[in-house]
Amino acid sequence: MGKQRVLTGITTTGTPHLGNYVGAIRPAIAASRDPSQDSFFFLADYHALIKCHDPQLVQRSSKEIAATWLALGLDTDNAVFYRQSDIPEITELTWILSCNAAKGLMNRAHAYKAAVQANEEAGEDPDHAITMGLFSYPVLMAADILLFNAQKIPVGRDQIQHVEMARDIAQRFNHNFADVFTLPEAVVGDDVAVLQGLDGRKMSKSYNNTIALFQGEKQLRKSINKIKTNLLEPGEPKDPDDSTVFQVWAAFASSEACQQMRSEFENGIAWGEAKKQLFELVNDELAEARNNYNRLLDDPGYIESTLQKGAERAREHSATLMRKVRSAVGISAIH
Numbered sequence: 465m466g467k468q469r470v471l472t473g474i475t476t477t478g479t480p481h482l483g484n485y486v487g488a489i490r491p492a493i494a495a496s497r498d499p500s501q502d503s504f505f506f507l508a509d510y511h512a513l514i515k516c517h518d519p520q521l522v523q524r525s526s527k528e529i530a531a532t533w534l535a536l537g538l539d540t541d542n543a544v545f546y547r548q549s550d551i552p553e554i555t556e557l558t559w560i561l562s563c564n565a566a567k568g569l570m571n572r573a574h575a576y577k578a579a580v581q582a583n584e585e586a587g588e589d590p591d592h593a594i595t596m597g598l599f600s601y602p603v604l605m606a607a608d609i610l611l612f613n614a615q616k617i618p619v620g621r622d623q624i625q626h627v628e629m630a631r632d633i634a635q636r637f638n639h640n641f642a643d644v645f646t647l648p649e650a651v652v653g654d655d656v657a658v659l660q661g662l663d664g665r666k667m668s669k670s671y672n673n674t675i676a677l678f679q680g681e682k683q684l685r686k687s688i689n690k691i692k693t694n695l696l697e698p699g700e701p702k703d704p705d706d707s708t709v710f711q712v713w714a715a716f717a718s719s720e721a722c723q724q725m726r727s728e729f730e731n732g733i734a735w736g737e738a739k740k741q742l743f744e745l746v747n748d749e750l751a752e753a754r755n756n757y758n759r760l761l762d763d764p765g766y767i768e769s770t771l772q773k774g775a776e777r778a779r780e781h782s783a784t785l786m787r788k789v790r791s792a793v794g795i796s797a798i799h
């Protein structure tokens with residue numbers, strides 16, 4: 465059996481935070497270094513355009529995300545790391561798939577349905593501010609996946625439906641034309657923590673409760689000090705399972721250190737002390753990568769050339785597959 469092909473995209477809006485790191489980036493970096501896996505990771509900058517119409521933000525975010533992944537030790541010899549917009553076959557395939565994907569399937573996409581529902585609740589026209597990009601987003605994502613014959617797609621829960629739609633679209637195409645696409649499967653890591661944010665809700669840009677991954681040491685300490693706690697005094701026992709401080713600790717600590725912190729909570733560790741220890745733990749894990757990150761931001765030429773190298777490798781696959789797709793649907797030279 466060949467290697468498993470694993471593929472995932474990172475939408476380039478925003479700056480990576482600790483929740484992205486623990487939930488997606490850290491496991492992906494580990495996968496990139498695993499010789500038994502054939503990983504494809506890409507900056508989904510066309511996806512960014514769906515929600516973000518600020519060119520500077522899209523541009524800056526692509527740079528920051530690329531620098532983040534490289535700084536953390538992404539193995540770009542083993543994994544293929546590229547930018548979506550450097551692969552013209554992705555948009556070509558998107559059109560061909562659009563001509564075969566059922567509109568009714570797209571009507572059921574959660575992201576689109578949520579936007580319609582928000583309009584209805586606000587008394588607006590159901591289509592208000594909904595672009596064709598938002599509506600057909602699952603087709604673009606299907607092209608991302610199917611173009612590389614990816615088998616396993618690591619995603620968050622909110623993306624499972626999109627991977628299932630890609631599978632559906634692939635099945636339909638294979639049935640109607642020729643057997644060109646591999647059927648992909650979503651992988652949602654159960655052992656991967658969903659980190660809580662400063663206010664105790666899921667850490668997310670949309671809740672404005674994030675801790676930026678590569679902020680300076682001082683700011684990191686400040687952010688960690690802002691994590692919401694209760695009013696229990698030093699010496700009063702605290703419940704680790706009801707604490708964001710402990711939850712973040714658990715995402716970074718060894719199981720031994722976790723056990724130890726658990727008993728410190730039971731013994732009434734002061735919140736200030738727990739946060740101080742948390743800062744040290746997180747900072748130790750990130751300090752070296754943060755230096756790499758800052759160095760990379762000053763060397764955009766290096767980032768760009770790494771992405772170009774990735775695009776070249778990616779296109780070896782995408783160009784071959786696209787030829788099969790074109791011929792399957794009857795787009796070819798006259799002969």
Ligand code: TRP
Binds near residue numbers: 472623
């Ligand atoms: N839509 C995904 C997200 O918002 C990102 C993404 C784009 C993706 N294309 C993909 C993920 C292909 C997996 C496979 O998180």
